[in-house]
Amino acid sequence: MNEDDDHELSGLIRAHATRYQASPALETAIQTEIALQSASARRPVSSSPWRWPVWGYAGVGFACGIVVSAIMMLVAGQYRDAGNLEGELTNSHVRALMANHLTDVASSDNHTVKPWFQGKLSYSPPVPDLAAQGFPLVGGRLDYLSSRAVAALVYRHNDHLINVFVWPDSGDSPKTQSVRQGYNLIQWREGGMQYWAVSDVNASELLTLSNLLH
Amino acid sequence: MTSARDFEKRVLPHLHAAFNLARWLVHDDHVAEDMVQDAYLRAYRYFASLREGDARPWLLGxxxxxxxxxxEEQRLTPGQVELDDELIDTLKAPEHGQGMDPGAILDQEQTRKRVDDAIRALAPPFREVVVLRELEGMSYAEIAQIAAIPIGTVMSRLSRARSELKGALAGLWRNQ
Structure with a gap:
């Protein structure tokens, strides 16, 4: 008797009580957070820890030599990076992930992101929606590179985040790939814009994205 | 290799269940979203501790x-968040049952509201077991795991919740 009542009550609740649904925006926010967490967890390290050698006095002199040259290489490397656009782009990508300042405008809607750049830049970067192709838009950000403000578009591919830097430039040039500090970069010029895509996603997937962006 | 993809495959599918539970417990869309988003971050951080277990009760816990x-924080410092349930009830248009006769739609809506109100009137520990049992179809053992209570307590809470609901819904749950 009582069990029948319980059964009927269950039926009533199951049929009529509200089942709240998570919004797509919540799902996107969680996916982006996971990509960010995962990106910071697997950040490539540029230098490996250095161990003090234990082979006696002769070794100390030798080690000092190594230390001096290591420092010189490090300084030279930084110097080279500072004056180098690829290094600057990679640093900007890493900084955006680290500082939790990935986007100024967080939206998967390109009709929100594109107008956001208006008034902040003297040009309007193309912002295609590539969610159907496996590269959902996460948002956009204003970045500062080589003494100028540039548009940074953020896309996600699975649990990887990709920064695409765009600024006006004349002439067309084919895509060139490079690797910097363990990150893949692709650069090209097209339609009056220079593009740089930077990510720890593998090179072929980054190329797929760059082909979608044209 | 990448545990993030594994996490998305195993834990993300339970997003609606997570949100439904949170929304029923805190009664506010934005607070529920915060609760769920934070829960996912924690879950991701401790994903290794899940190993081969079932992700759903783990996440809901x-x-x-x-x-x-x-x-508990609200109880100590009340009045910081306005609960938006009432507002939603007045704003929400009946989206289901297009083309049904207006009387039937009204009945449906009234039934939904009475059932929702009755569940909402339960104290959180009782509401929790009702939502998990009736709306998420979880077993007693799973509910015990989620709420970190013995199975006997799950059963007694469910039984008390049911008798309260029967009182609140008298006339509705009979003659369905």
């Missing part, structure tokens, strides 16, 4: 802990 912590 984190969600409900977040919610009960929040409820």
């Amino acid at each position: 984190i969600v409900r802990n977040n919610c009960f912590t929040w409820l």
Whole structure:
């Protein structure tokens, strides 16, 4: 008797009580957070820890030599990076992930992101929606590179985040790939814009994205 | 290799269940979203501890802990968040049953509201077992795991919740 009542009550609740649904925006926010967490967890390290050698006095002199040259290489490397656009782009990508300042405008809607750049830049970067192709838009950000403000578009591919830097430039040039500090970069010029895509996603997937962006 | 993809495959599919539980516990869309988002971050951080286990009760356990912590904070410092249930009830247009006769739609809506109100009137520990049992179809053992209580307590809470619901819904749940 009582069990029948319980059964009927269950039926009533199951049929009529509200089942709240998570919004797509919540799902996107969680996916982006996971990509960010995962990106910071697997950040490539540029230098490996250095161990003090234990082979006696002769070794100390030798080690000092190594230390001096290591420092010189490090300084030279930084110097080279500072004056180098690829290094600057990679640093900007890493900084955006680290500082939790990935986007100024967080939206998967390109009709929100594109107008956001208006008034902040003297040009309007193309912002295609590539969610159907496996590269959902996460948002956009204003970045500062080589003494100028540039548009940074953020896309996600699975649990990887990709920064695409765009600024006006004349002439067309084919895509060139490079690797910097363990990150893949692709650069090209097209339609009056220079593009740089930077990510720890593998090179072929980054190329797929760059082909979608044209 | 990448545990993030594994996490998305195993834990993300339970997003609606997580949100439904949080929303029923805290009664507010935005607070529920915060609870769920934070629960997912924690879940991701401790994903290794899940190993081969079932992700659903594990995730819901984190969600409900977040919610009960929040409820406790509200109890200590009340009045910071306006609950938007009433507002939603007045704003929400009946989206289901297009083309049904207006009387039937009204009946449906009234039934929904009475059932929702009755569940909402339960104290959180009782509401929790009702939502998990009736709306999420979880077993007693799973509910015990989520709420970190013995199975006997799950059964007694469910039984008390049911008798309260029967009182509140008298006339509705009979003659269906």
